[in-house]
Amino acid sequence: MLWVDKHRPKSLDGLDYHKPLSQQLKRMVSAGDLAHTLLYGPSGAGKKTRIMAMLREIHGPSVERLRVEQRTFKRANGTDIELTIVSSNHHLEFNPSDAGIRDREVVQEIIKEVASSGPVLIGSSNQGKSDFKVIVLNEVERMSKPAQHALRRTMEKYTASCRLILCCTNPSQVIAPIRSRCVCLRIAAPTHEEICAVLSAVARKEGLNLPPQLGLKIAQSSERNLRRALLTLEACKVQQYPFTEQQHVQLPDWQLFIGGVVDDLVSEQTPRQLLKIRSKLYELLSNCIPPDLIMRTIVRQLLSKMPMPVRMELLHHAAIYEHRMQAGSKPIFHIEAFLARFMSCYKKFSVANHGK
Amino acid sequence: MSLLKRKLSSAKPAAESRGRPQRAQAKMLAKALVSNTAPSTQQSLLWTDKYEPGSSASLAMHKKKIEEIRLWLRNADASLQLGLPPTPRMLVLSGPPGSGKSTMLRVLARELGFELCEWVEPRAQGRPSLVERERGEAEEYESRVAQFEAFVRSSLRTLSLCLGNGPEVASTVRRRLVLLDELAVSSVSDGDSPMQRQQDILRRALPTARFPVVVILTAGSEAADSVHRQLERLAGPDAEAQRLVAHVNPVADTLLLKALRHVCAQEHLDLPAGALDAIVHSASGDLRSALHSLQFTAVGRARPAATMRQDRGGVRARAAAAECSVGRDRFPDLFRTIGKILNQPAKRARQRAEAAKPEAHAKEQREPQREHAEAPRDDSDDFAPEVVIQSSALDEGMVLAFLHHNYPSFFESVDDVADAAAALSDAATLMRAHSLSPWQPQLLPYVGSIGGRAVVSCNQLPAPPRFSQISKPRVFTVERLVLERRQQAVAAFLAPSGGTLPVRQSDIALQGSSQLMVEVLPMLQLLVARDPTGEQALTNTQRRVLTELAFSNSPCRSLPLCTPQAAAPPPAAAAVSRPICEAIPADADEIEESD
Numbered sequence: 001m002l003w004v005d006k007h008r009p010k011s012l013d014g015l016d017y018h019k020p021l022s023q024q025l026k027r028m029v030s031a032g033d034l035a036h037t038l039l040y041g042p043s044g045a046g047k048k049t050r051i052m053a054m055l056r057e058i059h060g061p062s063v064e065r066l067r068v069e070q071r072t073f074k075r076a077n078g079t080d081i082e083l084t085i086v087s088s089n090h091h092l093e094f095n096p097s098d099a100g101i102r103d104r105e106v107v108q109e110i111i112k113e114v115a116s117s118g119p120v121l122i123g124s125s126n127q128g129k130s131d132f133k134v135i136v137l138n139e140v141e142r143m144s145k146p147a148q149h150a151l152r153r154t155m156e157k158y159t160a161s162c163r164l165i166l167c168c169t170n171p172s173q174v175i176a177p178i179r180s181r182c183v184c185l186r187i188a189a190p191t192h193e194e195i196c197a198v199l200s201a202v203a204r205k206e207g208l209n210l211p212p213q214l215g216l217k218i219a220q221s222s223e224r225n226l227r228r229a230l231l232t233l234e235a236c237k238v239q240q241y242p243f244t245e246q247q248h249v250q251l252p253d254w255q256l257f258i259g260g261v262v263d264d265l266v267s268e269q270t271p272r273q274l275l276k277i278r279s280k281l282y283e284l285l286s287n288c289i290p291p292d293l294i295m296r297t298i299v300r301q302l303l304s305k306m307p308m309p310v311r312m313e314l315l316h317h318a319a320i321y322e323h324r325m326q327a328g329s330k331p332i333f334h335i336e337a338f339l340a341r342f343m344s345c346y347k348k349f350s351v352a353n354h355g356k
Numbered sequence: 357m358s359l360l361k362r363k364l365s366s367a368k369p370a371a372e373s374r375g376r377p378q379r380a381q382a383k384m385l386a387k388a389l390v391s392n393t394a395p396s397t398q399q400s401l402l403w404t405d406k407y408e409p410g411s412s413a414s415l416a417m418h419k420k421k422i423e424e425i426r427l428w429l430r431n432a433d434a435s436l437q438l439g440l441p442p443t444p445r446m447l448v449l450s451g452p453p454g455s456g457k458s459t460m461l462r463v464l465a466r467e468l469g470f471e472l473c474e475w476v477e478p479r480a481q482g483r484p485s486l487v488e489r490e491r492g493e494a495e496e497y498e499s500r501v502a503q504f505e506a507f508v509r510s511s512l513r514t515l516s517l518c519l520g521n522g523p524e525v526a527s528t529v530r531r532r533l534v535l536l537d538e539l540a541v542s543s544v545s546d547g548d549s550p551m552q553r554q555q556d557i558l559r560r561a562l563p564t565a566r567f568p569v570v571v572i573l574t575a576g577s578e579a580a581d582s583v584h585r586q587l588e589r590l591a592g593p594d595a596e597a598q599r600l601v602a603h604v605n606p607v608a609d610t611l612l613l614k615a616l617r618h619v620c621a622q623e624h625l626d627l628p629a630g631a632l633d634a635i636v637h638s639a640s641g642d643l644r645s646a647l648h649s650l651q652f653t654a655v656g657r658a659r660p661a662a663t664m665r666q667d668r669g670g671v672r673a674r675a676a677a678a679e680c681s682v683g684r685d686r687f688p689d690l691f692r693t694i695g696k697i698l699n700q701p702a703k704r705a706r707q708r709a710e711a712a713k714p715e716a717h718a719k720e721q722r723e724p725q726r727e728h729a730e731a732p733r734d735d736s737d738d739f740a741p742e743v744v745i746q747s748s749a750l751d752e753g754m755v756l757a758f759l760h761h762n763y764p765s766f767f768e769s770v771d772d773v774a775d776a777a778a779a780l781s782d783a784a785t786l787m788r789a790h791s792l793s794p795w796q797p798q799l800l801p802y803v804g805s806i807g808g809r810a811v812v813s814c815n816q817l818p819a820p821p822r823f824s825q826i827s828k829p830r831v832f833t834v835e836r837l838v839l840e841r842r843q844q845a846v847a848a849f850l851a852p853s854g855g856t857l858p859v860r861q862s863d864i865a866l867q868g869s870s871q872l873m874v875e876v877l878p879m880l881q882l883l884v885a886r887d888p889t890g891e892q893a894l895t896n897t898q899r900r901v902l903t904e905l906a907f908s909n910s911p912c913r914s915l916p917l918c919t920p921q922a923a924a925p926p927p928a929a930a931a932v933s934r935p936i937c938e939a940i941p942a943d944a945d946e947i948e949e950s951d
Binding site: 002043044225227228231232234235238239250252253254257269270271272274275278282283285286287288289290293321324327328329330332333334336337340341343344347348 | 785831883
């Protein structure tokens with residue numbers, strides 16, 4: 001089992017950071033009622049951990065007995081939608097955007113089903129304590145707008161028997177009516193110090209000796225993503241133990257690979273070079289690295305290498321082509337256009353500077 | 357009911373052989389039952405039907421190809437009758453339209469004594485109207501897919517059901533060839549469309565088939581790639597061992613001419629030689645179209661008695677050729693179109709240089725700077741990429757992808773590339789807008805126009821002419837690969853019944869696949885690469901996914917798998933295209949070994 005999963009805190013009290021929020025959640029749960037909740041925050045900040053801890057607080061340890069099932073939904077015209085659903089006796093969790101453009105029907109179907117069966121099931125097992133079922137929806141911001149509207153209606157209709165916990169990274173993509181019907185909680189990414197504390201705690205539990213400097217290095221390389229930090233720690237341990245302070249922090253391959261692309265970009269600016277870079281981009285894309293992440297990483301790495309006057313232009317064009325990429329298909333077109341533009345700018349700049 | 361009808365039509369043993377008009381009439385009646393559009397008199401028979409070859413000797417096709425198919429047919433039948441699996445039981449015959457694929461199969465089936473069961477696309481038959489249903493005279497509505505399923509089941513498994521009521525299907529016949537002609541192959545693979553289900557049906561039925569199956573795919577010679585893609589959709593990537601692919605080339609001009617001469621002789625038609633040549637030329641290897649043209653040309657032309665003076669050729673023949681060449685438009689093919697657009701700047705530069713040469717001396721002394729500044733903006737030759745694209749009848753999206761894949765090697769300056777790339781990105785955005793609302797086609801012309809103009813007008817400093825090959829865009833392969841790999845990864849790591857997983861299922865099951873790909877799997881790769889037999893117990897499928905996802909510079913490129921037997925990679929994709937003549941001896945060896 002990966003350390004990320006092994007050392008995941010189970011209860012609200014065991015959470016390592018955002019203590020006031022945990023207390024708030026605890027109070028909310030102990031009051032006996034749970035409002036619809038929307039948790040948002042960057043990836044690796046601990047949204048899911050908090051949700052599970054909260055559910056455990058409500059329903060006791062039985063929420064951890066999970067079943068994973070592949071459900072098939074019949075549609076009106078006879079075709080099927082397959083969806084992975086994780087559930088316990090008390091809650092049910094799925095990712096509506098997996099259903100693609102048909103997410104609306106799936107969301108409505110599941111909620112209706114849970115809402116109609118929920119009270120009977122729970123009412124018989126434990127009385128009074130919490131007679132509602134919880135539905136956890138992931139990646140709500142990737143749901144289509146019709147599905148979100150449908151969700152809004154369903155939310156109102158079945159408040160009596162079920163509660164929704166929504167989870168997303170960017171609440172601006174969630175329609176306002178849903179946001180207004182939920183308690184919106186922001187789970188901020190942990191600071192470097194908090195990550196360091198978690199890392200050293202995990203290292204202690206594993207019986208390892210983690211030098212603070214290395215901990216800090218890992219925290220910095222993980223971009224305030226706790227999941228990534230823990231995975232990196234584990235990778236570092238496999239790579240070299242006992243730890244040393246100067247130890248090289250292992251980066252995922254794709255980051256190193258993008259580093260290579262950036263070096264290519266800076267070293268030579270010709271159409272031929274662009275072709276070479278393009279084949280690298282294709283490799284990245286075909287390894288399922290999302291195009292927007294590629295773009296972002298390239299821009300970030302370029303920024304640190306560029307002189308001040310170029311940075312402005314770089315960001316300007318990056319913004320334009322990022323926007324295009326979201327609006328258009330075929331991301332390679334837009335990434336490449338951005339890189340070509342950058343090459344052109346950078347070349348002009350370096351020619352001008354040499355001229356002086 | 358409809359099944360029976362189909363059987364009726366499938367019993368039609370293809371050709372109305374010459375000299376037996378009564379039989380032909382009877383068959384035509386049968387045909388007319390199925391589709392009312394069939395001609396009712398012999399006079400108006402299309403020549404393509406009337407002169408369908410009766411024997412393999414008269415086929416307008418290369419003898420070798422015929423022999424290959426014949427050999428396969430025999431082998432497949434033998435192996436199926438004996439219950440031996442090795443010979444591929446499915447043949448995929450691809451080729452341009454009118455090259456005689458279906459005809460060859462019909463003829464061969466007849467000669468070898470196969471009963472031919474042909475899937476005929478059912479008539480566009482709507483749901484019965486209310487009135488009809490009330491009167492009870494509407495036949496039961498059956499969806500196309502259901503009909504197809506019934507057809508596949510009955511034709512591939514059971515023999516007795518499919519009865520030939522014609523005398524030529526003797527009761528002793530135990531051989532059958534199932535022919536699926538012009539199966540519509542869907543372009544989307546979302547498991548939703550009826551075509552997709554049709555393919556699923558076929559894929560499922562194939563392993564238990566008792567008779568050889570032939571699937572005919574019509575595709576131009578330049579679209580070999582699309583044939584493969586269609587194939588993959590049709591039979592699934594894993595069915596490679598079970599099928600064989602043969603490609604039929606367009607009919608050679610000489611053979612075409614021979615066939616046309618033969619028909620002319622039969623019809624007592626005397627066309628000037630030039631006319632025939634013109635027809636052959638414009639048909640570009642399409643026998644059917646050539647015959648149509650011939651018939652069209654002959655309509656209303658007086659049928660002279662057997663003799664006509666030949667020596668009146670000359671000018672009149674040529675005039676006749678011009679008059680009667682029922683031309684098909686010949687579309688320049690894809691690569692030429694793209695090349696033409698991309699090479700235009702270089703061509704223009706060349707022309708300009710040549711034009712400037714005589715005046716160069718004079719001008720150089722007067723105002724060299726201004727000349728230099730003005731020259732690049734001179735787009736005065738009216739080259740219109742729109743015209744080129746339109747005349748090639750290509751899909752704009754395809755043109756765009758090709759242009760994008762190939763343009764940088766024609767450029768010399770990065771600034772120009774940046775401009776062109778920006779315009780191409782515009783075009784891609786438009787393309788997307790179009791695909792979101794395909795009922796508004798007015799955006800499409802802009803796509804081609806912007807794309808074409810971008811690579812021409814922005815290229816002010818064309819690369820020196822060198823041999824640069826136009827290659828196929830990788831975009832589509834990459835897109836497909838991404839989908840496949842993501843599905844594989846999700847299936848391998850998040851399978852509901854996955855046994856012991858190193859990663860807690862519930863955690864990543866719902867993280868969404870992008871987090872799995874970006875955060876968890878790369879680290880898992882590192883862990884496993886350092887410590888191959890460690891505590892992270894991975895199944896082989898998972899290991900394979902990790903290996904596949906490794907970058908070319910990464911250490912875990914060759915991840916050891918647990919058990920070497922299970923590690924055998926799936927049969928390489930190359931097997932799809934192995935030539936038919938090699939496949940059969942190899943399989944024959946296998947038969948001997950298994951004995």
